[in-house]
Each structure stands twice: as C-alpha cells, then as structure tokens.
Amino acid sequence: xxxxxxxxxxxxxxxxxxxxxxxxxxxxxxxxxxxxxxxxxxxxxxxxxxxxxxxxxxxxxxxxxxxxxxxxxxxxxxxxxxxxxxxxxxxxxxxxxxxxxxxxxxxxxxxxxxxxxxxxxxxxxxxxxxxxxxxxxxxxxxxxxxxxxxxxxxxxxxxxxxxxxxxxxxxxxxxxxxxxxxxxxxxxxxxxxxxxxxxxxxxxxxxxxxxxxxxxxxxxxxxxxxxxxxxxxxxxxxxxxxxxxxxxxxxxxxxxxxxxxxxxxxxxxxxxxxxxxxxxxxxxxxxxxxxxxxxxxxxxxxxxxxxxxxxxxxxxxxxxxxxxxxxxxxxxxxxxxxxxxxxxxxxxxxxxxxxxxxxxxxxxxxxxxxxxxxxxxxxxxxxxxxxxxxxxxxxxxxx
Numbered sequence: 001x002x003x004x005x006x007x008x009x010x011x012x013x014x015x016x017x018x019x020x021x022x023x024x025x026x027x028x029x030x031x032x033x034x035x036x037x038x039x040x041x042x043x044x045x046x047x048x049x050x051x052x053x054x055x056x057x058x059x060x061x062x063x064x065x066x067x068x069x070x071x072x073x074x075x076x077x078x079x080x081x082x083x084x085x086x087x088x089x090x091x092x093x094x095x096x097x098x099x100x101x102x103x104x105x106x107x108x109x110x111x112x113x114x115x116x117x118x119x120x121x122x123x124x125x126x127x128x129x130x131x132x133x134x135x136x137x138x139x140x141x142x143x144x145x146x147x148x149x150x151x152x153x154x155x156x157x158x159x160x161x162x163x164x165x166x167x168x169x170x171x172x173x174x175x176x177x178x179x180x181x182x183x184x185x186x187x188x189x190x191x192x193x194x195x196x197x198x199x200x201x202x203x204x205x206x207x208x209x210x211x212x213x214x215x216x217x218x219x220x221x222x223x224x225x226x227x228x229x230x231x232x233x234x235x236x237x238x239x240x241x242x243x244x245x246x247x248x249x250x251x252x253x254x255x256x257x258x259x260x261x262x263x264x265x266x267x268x269x270x271x272x273x274x275x276x277x278x279x280x281x282x283x284x285x286x287x288x289x290x291x292x293x294x295x296x297x298x299x300x301x302x303x304x305x306x307x308x309x310x311x312x313x314x315x316x317x318x319x320x321x322x323x324x325x326x327x328x329x330x331x332x333x334x335x336x337x338x339x340x341x342x343x344x345x346x347x348x349x350x351x352x353x354x355x356x357x358x359x360x361x362x363x364x365x366x367x368x369x370x371x372x373x374x375x376x377x378x379x380x381x382x383x384x385x386x387x388x389x390x391x392x393x394x395x396x397x398x399x
Contacts (some may be wrong), residue, residue: 026115028041039130042132047064079119100126139170146182168216194253204241254301261309262308264315265316287388
C-alpha cells in the first residue's frame with residue numbers, strides 16, 4: 001500500500017457520492033488560539049462585539065454579528081458530510097478505516113477548497129477537539145449556545161474537548177447557573193484575553209473591562225467547572241507601566257487561579273490602533289530584554305497552581321513554562337541564564353529565534369547555526385542596517 005496518495009489517484013477514485021460530500025462548505029473565522037491549531041473550527045459568531053482594543057489588528061472595520069443557530073447547525077452538518085466523504089474515499093482507495101492517512105493527503109491539496117482542507121487536517125490529527133469562533137462566543141444567548149454545543153457533541157460524540165473565546169466582562173455578566181448549563185452541555189474550556197490586571201493600562205488600551213471584571217468573570221468560570229485559560233501580554237505596559245503591569249496582573253491571576261496562563265508578548269504593527277500612539281511618542285516600547293525582565297517580575301509575584309505556557313512564536317523564551325508553584329524556580333533560572341549571557345550572545349539568540357533557527361537557549365551550543373547567525377548579523381551591519389530593526393521586520397512576519 002502506498003505511503004502517500006497522489007492527487008491523480010484521488011481524482012480518479014472520486015465517486016459521485018464522495019464528490020457530492022466534499023462539495024459542502026461552511027464558514028471559517030480568521031483566528032483561533034495556538035493551542036487549538038488542530039481543532040475543528042465552527043464559526044458561531046462573526047467578528048468582535050467590542051473591537052476597540054488598541055493592541056489588536058483583527059476585525060477592525062468589520063461588524064459584529066450573532067449567527068442564527070440554524071446557520072451554525074448547517075455548518076456542523078456540512079463538516080459531518082465532508083468527514084463522511086473523506087471516510088468513504090479511504091475505503092475506495094484501499095485504506096479501509098485508516099482515515100487519518102487519506103485526510104493527511106487531502107489537507108495538503110488546496111484544490112479541494114479550504115473547508116475540505118480544514119476537516120482533513122482535523123481528522124488527520126485525531127479529530128478530538130473543537131473550537132467555537134469568533135472572538136467572544138460566550139456573548140451568545142445561553143440557550144442558543146447550549147443548542148449549538150449540544151448539537152456539536154451529538155454530531156461528533158468522540159470529541160474530547162469543546163472550547164471558545166470569551167471576554168471577562170461577558171463572563172462576569174453571565175449567571176453561575178448559565179455557566180453551569182453550558183458546562184453540562186459540553187463546553188469544556190473558555191479562553192479569555194486578560195492581557196493585564198492593571199486598571200490604568202486596561203483603560204489606556206481600551207480593553208473595555210476592569211481588574212474586578214477579570215476576577216469576577218474568572219472566578220465564576222472556575223466555580224462553574226469550566227476550564228479557564230487566561231492570556232497575558234508581556235510588554236503591554238511599555239516603559240511607563242511595565243512594573244505595575246507585571247505585579248497587578250499577577251495579583252489578579254492569584255485571585256482567579258486559572259487552569260492555564262498563556263504568555264503572548266506584545267508586538268506593535270501598523271495594523272493596530274496602538275501604532276499611532278507609538279509613532280507620536282505616547283507609547284514607548286520596551287526592548288526584548290526588558291520584556292524578559294518584566295516576565296521575571298510577573299512570575300516572581302505569581303501565587304497560583306496554574307500551568308504557565310509560553311506557546312506563541314512572538315515570545316522570545318519559549319521554554320519559560322511549567323506548573324506553578326513547583327516550576328517557578330526553573331522558569332526564573334532560564335530567564336536569569338538568558339539575561340546573564342554576554343551582549344553578543346543575547347543578540348545572536350534574538351536573531352536566531354526570530355529567524356526560526358533557535359527554539360531554546362541550548363540551541364546556542366549548535367556551532368553550525370550559531371555561525372550562520374553570526375554571519376547574518378555581520379552582513380546586516382555591513383549593509384548599514386540596524387539589527388534591531390531587522391528583528392522587528394522578522395517579527396512582523398509572525399502577525
């Protein structure tokens with residue numbers, strides 16, 4: 001049996017039944033959390049109901065809409081049809097019940113369309129998780145969200161996890177009974193962009209909530225039994241509010257005690273409203289080393305049993321993660337190890353990370369990669385360019 005199906009063979013084996021199933025379509029929103037990279041994406045709402053955050057480049061100029069439940073259910077049915085088509089194709093091509101192998105081939109063949117590619121990717125990685133888009137699915141009326149989650153669970157009973165984005169302000173306004181109803185329906189986890197727990201910074205960034213909203217909404221989620229993932233944005237305070245940002249964010253999280261805390265370091269691009277404040281000098285960015293120092297202050301002040309994750313490419317030190325409090329010392333040791341490096345070694349690591357050649361500090365010991373990066377730095381300088389500006393350019397490609 002071939003290790004990989006060829007496109008020509010797939011086209012030859014497509015029956016009318018398979019072709020009809022693979023022709024179904026459904027809506028896909030623009031973003032999802034990195035931890036949901038292999039989740040089935042179901043668009044329950046469109047865009048963002050708040051859409052004023054200064055640091056966010058997404059949804060700007062787009063109107064928020066609550067999708068009718070009937071539309072969302074039709075999308076779930078379309079996913080089911082595509083999945084059945086892929087399974088039928090597996091039998092027709094001699095793979096039997098080895099659906100993941102056929103799906104892995106289809107997700108790399110864009111000619112079948114984004115919907116087939118997405119379902120294929122989901123099935124090829126196990127098909128066990130689903131994420132409800134867009135930015136604040138929790139804002140849906142509770143009975144309607146329950147209906148969506150219930151139908152999703154009924155359609156795909158093998159799902160291990162169903163998750164969604166939500167805002168602290170929205171979570172705080174939901175009753176505990178409503179949240180428990182969502183939990184009972186099968187909503188397992190909510191991802192919330194806390195960003196900061198410092199009220200002046202929340203106001204400056206037009207986040208649309210307060211530290212007290214964060215605490216109330218987060219505690220209510222925990223009490224309802226829904227797994228809670230809170231996102232923190234190192235660097236968001238700039239040079240003016242860095243220390244307050246780090247300490248107050250840790251204080252708020254200590255009150256909440258979420259299951260996960262995920263670091264998402266700030267990077268400002270022209271697509272963000274914050275760009276204008278950066279250009280006129282009202283907001284001053286920290287250096288990458290200063291952001292690392294801020295993260296150390298944040299971790300030092302954490303008193304939680306949460307799992308700290310650094311799983312976004314914009315973070316410089318991806319290995320700063322672990323279960324708190326037992327992992328705190330190791331996280332701080334990694335930070336201290338980086339900060340104690342000579343200037344030229346820190347620069348080498350920063351360029352290597354942003355170029356995609358390094359993932360961990362230990363990668364500095366790879367002489368081949370280290371030398372390649374040294375040559376690249378020399379080349380940048382020889383052309384009269386600024387290395388820090390080149391690092392920013394590389395980071396822009398991540399957004």
